[in-house]
């Protein structure tokens with residue numbers, strides 16, 4: 001069952017395409033927040049399992065078709081791999097995508113670039129990411145002894161000619177601008193979509209669970225630089241709240257769109273209807 005949610009930002013067409021979803025037990029959540037006491041996590045979840053979604057953003061800006069992250073593709077856990085079907089639900093095939101924008105190089109965002117025997121899932125797309133992200137991962141994979149990391153190094157070295165690299169403030173297409181979100185990874189980035197006075201800020205993995213709006217200081221185990229991730233989280237959530245931005249999160253309950261508000265020193269989340 002593929003889900004998609006269409007909306008517009010001024011005259012830019014957008015859709016959130018669901019790659020997959022899962023619920024996570026308290027044990028799984030405890031592994032992901034190892035510096036937080038289990039009882040605190042249990043209280044933060046309110047006795048319910050945690051919900052996780054993979055929300056890929058599709059943007060059509062003046063005919064340029066951009067897909068922001070590609071999910072697990074065929075390489076993922078059960079209940080993932082729905083992105084191509086969700087594209088189909090919008091009358092699109094993978095061959096229609098002009099640009100794949102990669103917010104960072106974690107598997108749940110990049111694995112779907114290839115399918116099967118290394119065949120390119122989006123054969124006509126060029127790939128864009130932040131330079132800092134490329135450098136972090138090429139360095140990490142080159143220094144690693146693991147067979148998986150060696151494969152990743154080989155795979156991305158082969159894909160290198162399709163890549164172009166950007167920095168914060170660069171434009172990807174008319175009305176689509178790169179936003180620095182470093183911390184989760186060293187070149188983690190989001191996109192600001194703006195048209196006719198309307199705005200959307202896609203903040204990707206600025207946080208992973210809705211309890212982090214109240215507990216911005218809780219470290220997520222896969223953050224490359226945990227302290228910078230906390231500072232970035234506070235700074236960018238503050239911006240979303242103060243500017244009243246429509247905000248999109250990759251991992252919050254589908255479609256992951258809503259508004260952030262300040263609550264004293266922390267924040268709260270108000271999903272769109």
Ligand SMILES: [Zn+2]
Pocket residue numbers: 106108109205250251
């Ligand atoms: Zn992620």
